[in-house]
Amino acid sequence: MSNMGDLQSLASSITAVTSPFRIYLTDLHQKYQAVNDGAIADYIPELTLAKPEWFGICVVTNDGQVFEAGDCDQLFTIQSISKAFVFGLALEAHGREYVNSKVSVEPTGEAFNSIVLDEATNRPYNPMVNAGAIATTDLITGYSCTERLKKLLDMFKRYTGHDHEINVPIFLSEKATGFRNQAMAYLMRNFGMVGDNIDQTLDLYFQQCSMMVNARDLAMLSATLANGGKNPVTQEQAIDERYVQDVISVMLTCGMYDGSGEWAYRVGIPAKSGVGGGITAVVPGRLGIGTFSPLLDAKGNSLRGIKVCEDLSRDFGLHLFNVAKPDNVLADWISGDAQIDHW
């Protein structure tokens, strides 16, 4: 106990457990654990192994406090959530102008896997639909597929603070059944939106979808964006802060598949979901939210995750455009200093 740093960090880990905000998350978890609607993604057999009861909520604040409820260690595939971060990587490598010449930032009313390009420019609509993500993945540079994959994994490590693995059976399954994505890639090749290395780019695309994360990682990803691109725990810069706004704004307009408009209206927290059951949501300058529950609604978004984000947004006034005084002041709930008695 001679080292005040250790005492402080132990004390802070304990006060995170006893914080009224974590109790709030625990209650939220209990409340929505009972929701059993929706369905687990089944377009490849590996995803059906997910258990419907799996459910984790994690919030990471800008000052690096971590609040968890439920299954925050359970790993699952990141799926489409990677698209937001790969977009950021492409921006860092090539700059705004070039990336925008390859992929638009326009929301599409079409499904995430539609084979549609912007007729005037032949660009895919945005980096959050499959076609757009294949285009941004193509922009990850490197001499070999291993080097390109390493760049991608290194990036995620900067965000979450630890190494990530690709789930090989899921990757192979995605690849073996991904004819639609292959078709899209070749269509884009036809218009010169992607380079010659289509097979390698597609592999890299399927690999990034098959990367394993947990709810805590998703919260750390968004908390890093919320914190100006710097991981709030390790303090490592994961993405050039100039491009954070690009990533977050596209998350807001396109992150929740074709439910994005309603999400922006109802929840108002920029977010990206994946069919693995994850949602990562960014409250700029304040915190990141990560949720995991594999039961999906018809649009492919995690049902329990949506409910958690709706409640958090409403209860603490986290909607981006909220100007009213919130019912609860988040800082008071986190510190436990205020007269909030959760007993």
Place this chain on the structure above:
Amino acid sequence: MPKVVSIHSYRGGTGKSNFTANLATTVALQGYRVGVIDTDLPSPGIHNLFCLEPEQVDGTLNHYLWSESPIEKVAYDVSANVGINSGGRLFLVPSSVKADDIARILTHGYDVKLMNDGFRQLVKALELDYLFIDTHPGLSKETFLSIAISHVLLLILRPDKQDYQGTAVTADVARQLRVRKMLLAINKVYSTLNVDALKQKVEETFHETVAGIFPLSEDVVQLASEGVFCVKYPEHPVSQEFRNVARQIAET
């Protein structure tokens, strides 16, 4: 609103369990619903004071922490055992005294979040007015947790140098954990000591209130570990001092 009270001492042998049992019983006798939870997982013992025999116990705090039982299912109504016949109720959540169970906790640890959520669930399920947490001496994960969670932290010390030093460390930790209210109780005080001077000295040393001073009492020792003193001798000065401490807790 329920009140959570942690009772702690830096060193062993301060009479912490005995103190907890008497204080909890005093409060229950006033008509409240009171829970006592024995978080002294490495060396549990308070169940003896409430005359709860190991054979009457089929689940313990350990089983809750292993997710084998809800916390309220390992709470035992010991009101009748200690002689609370009307009004209040007294419940005990014991820790396991089986060597295997203790070894399992020591080897594998447990999720501190689960302990925290268990306290809360217990208060809700049994509709408790008070929860008293009996802790393991020294500083440990559960000590930190119980300090951080409590409305009142009661530190017990004896009037000697080792206890003074340890209590100072604990008080520092408690402030770091932003404890809401700290009270001190001095136990096992020799009858030759000047009580008022002792109280003043301790309060000056720790900058906290001394809520009670308890003599090294043969009467208490005679009954130790077999029943609760304040029920048997309600008019004894020691029992009156427990009521005095209970009043100060109620007032916080």
